Amino acid sequence: MNEEIPKEVLEAFTRYTPNLPARSAGKITSEILGGGLINNSYKISCESKDDFLLQRINKYVFTHPEHIQENYINIWQFAEFEFTGLRLPFPIYFDRTTTLYVDDKENYWRAFEFIDEGKALSIAEKPSQAKAAAAAFAKFTAAFNEFNVSSLKNSIPGFHDLSLRYSQFEQSLNTELHERRTKAQFVISELKKRELYKHFFEVIIESDEFPQRVMHHDAKIANILFHKKTGKVICPVDFDTVMPGYYFSDLGDLIRSLACNLDENSIDFENIRIRKEFYEGIVDGYSQIMNPHFTKAEKKYLHAAGLLILFMQSLRFITDYLNGDVYYKVQHPEQNLQRARNQLTLLNHLEDFLKKEYNFSI
Numbered sequence: 473m474n475e476e477i478p479k480e481v482l483e484a485f486t487r488y489t490p491n492l493p494a495r496s497a498g499k500i501t502s503e504i505l506g507g508g509l510i511n512n513s514y515k516i517s518c519e520s521k522d523d524f525l526l527q528r529i530n531k532y533v534f535t536h537p538e539h540i541q542e543n544y545i546n547i548w549q550f551a552e553f554e555f556t557g558l559r560l561p562f563p564i565y566f567d568r569t570t571t572l573y574v575d576d577k578e579n580y581w582r583a584f585e586f587i588d589e590g591k592a593l594s595i596a597e598k599p600s601q602a603k604a605a606a607a608a609f610a611k612f613t614a615a616f617n618e619f620n621v622s623s624l625k626n627s628i629p630g631f632h633d634l635s636l637r638y639s640q641f642e643q644s645l646n647t648e649l650h651e652r653r654t655k656a657q658f659v660i661s662e663l664k665k666r667e668l669y670k671h672f673f674e675v676i677i678e679s680d681e682f683p684q685r686v687m688h689h690d691a692k693i694a695n696i697l698f699h700k701k702t703g704k705v706i707c708p709v710d711f712d713t714v715m716p717g718y719y720f721s722d723l724g725d726l727i728r729s730l731a732c733n734l735d736e737n738s739i740d741f742e743n744i745r746i747r748k749e750f751y752e753g754i755v756d757g758y759s760q761i762m763n764p765h766f767t768k769a770e771k772k773y774l775h776a777a778g779l780l781i782l783f784m785q786s787l788r789f790i791t792d793y794l795n796g797d798v799y800y801k802v803q804h805p806e807q808n809l810q811r812a813r814n815q816l817t818l819l820n821h822l823e824d825f826l827k828k829e830y831n832f833s834i
Contacts, residue, residue, distance in 0.1 A: 477502055477514060477526065478575050484566040485526065485573070485583045486518055497521040511712070515586055523586040524564050528579055529712075537580035539625035540712045541572040546623060547616065547686065547714060556615035559707040561585050590697030590706045599753035602730045605693045606757035608705045609722045616686035617765050621716045624686065628713060631689060632721050634673035634784050641787045644794035652794055652809070659790050659812050666819075669783045672776065672834050676718055681769035687717030691725040719762075719770045724781030726754045731778065732818050736785075739810050744817045746825045751778075775832045778822050786815035 486497035498519025505513040505525070512528040529537040544563065551558045563571045564583035573581040596602040630636040645660065647653055653660075676682040688695070690713045697706040728736075731751040734744050759766075759774060766774075792799045793808035802808055826832040 476512065476528075478577075478579075481526070481573055481575055481581050482516070485516070485524065485564055485581075486521060488566050489521070490565065490568070502526070516583070523588065525561070525584045525586045526581065527583070528581050531578075531580055534627055534712060536625070536627070538572060540627045540714075541580075541582055543624050543627065543714055544711050545571065547619070547711070550619050551615055554618070558611060558615040560711075561587060561707065561709065587697055587706060589700055591700050592694050592697060592709075594694055596693050596730050596750065599747075599749040601693065601698075602726070602750045603753035603757035604698075604705050605691075605696045605730070606723070606726050606754040607761055608696050608708055609688055609691045609726065610758045610761035612688055612708050613685050613722065614761050614765055619686055621684050621686055624715050626715050628689075628715075631713065631715070632717055632781075632784065634670050634780060634787075635677075637784050637787045637791070638667070638670040641791045644791040647794040647796075649794065649796055652796075655806075656790055656793060656809055656812070659786070659809065659816055662816055662820075663783070663787060663790065666783055668834060669780055672773075673780060676720075679769065681767050682718055683767065684716040684718065686714065687721045689713035689715060689717055689721055689725075691722035692729045719766065719774075720777035720780045723754070723758050723774070724777035724779075726758065727751065727778030727822070728781050728785060728815075728818070730754055731822075734814075736811055736814050737807070738814055741813060741817050744814065744821060746818070746821050748825070748829070751825070773834075775826050775830055776834055779819065779826075779834065782815050782819040782822060786812050786819060789815060 482500055486500060498521075500519070501517045503515040503517070505515055511530050514526045515523060516526050517523045529540065531537055534540050548560050548563060550556070551560050552562075561584040564585065565571050566573055566583075571582055575581065593601065596605065641663065645653070688708060688711070690710060695710045696708055698704065699706055731746050731754060732744060733747055734740060738744065755774065759771075763771065789800065789808045789812035793812060797805070797808055800808055800811075823833065
């Protein structure tokens with residue numbers, strides 16, 4: 473048995489079965505699941521009960537674990553009982569009404585069904601996979617078109633708030649790490665030239681033409697389960713950042729993570745490119761589902777999604793670099809500067825690509 477999982481937690485989630493007397497699950501084994509960057513996840517296998525996914529919530533990242541669990545129960549119940557057609561992993565209760573367990577060290581635990589036939593992909597190897605992932609995230613948001621968005625808690629306040637990120641960037645320019653400021657001057661200058669993206673974001677949040685929607689806020693292919701045999705999408709996963717947001721968040725994240733030929737840690741800046749067929753697959757997959765729900769303004773500025781998210785991510789990397797690497801994990805002192813250059817380079821290519829292919833700019 474993995475020593476990180478307290479016995480009390482395993483007993484809580486294995487002894488209870490709805491509408492039946494408590495019974496032993498028999499022999500229990502656990503397996504650490506990799507891939508998650510924040511929470512600890514385990515596959516729990518029981519001799520006489522179904523396998524399940526157990527997670528310990530990182531309470532230092534999510535300072536109100538009860539909020540993210542409340543959000544999930546709300547969206548799961550809506551998806552389940554409002555005939556949305558959206559499959560979400562069902563939560564496992566450890567008593568009649570409770571799904572969030574707090575152990576004696578005040579760690580927070582929750583459990584879900586384990587979807588054994590599902591697998592996650594780390595990258596999209598072909599445009600059809602990128603399109604399928606985009607359609608899955610679009611179906612997620614579309615399913616909650618009639619949901620009361622204001623009932624969701626903000627699990628990470630200001631997460632995709634571009635005004636906040638730009639303000640943090642400006643504050644970081646006062647760094648006492650003068651050598652870093654000098655090395656970052658090119659990136660700083662190029663980001664300042666693009667302040668119009670911040671102004672456009674402020675138009676979005678002040679306009680009724682851009683309504684708040686239920687957004688996943690971590691839209692990457694690794695958060696989609698594909699069927700091991702058929703390759704078809706089963707469902708999205710990892711809902712800790714589900715909260716109210718705007719149309720650009722998930723689409724922009726998909727473009728940032730899937731449309732580029734190299735990942736965000738690459739320093740091969742000269743060879744960073746936008747893959748046209750992947751970009752088209754992402755936008756087509758997303759818009760085919762969301763177009764019936766989008767406003768005229770959202771449709772008009774659909775291609776702004778990638779620009780806003782790439783600009784925001786470059787801001788976040790350079791801000792952390794100037795602040796001394798206090799947020800993102802780094803393997804060497806220049807990594808956040810390199811990441812910022814990477815995202816800025818991709819942003820520059822996306823700007824050129826959109827002008828050429830779609831005659832679009834903000």
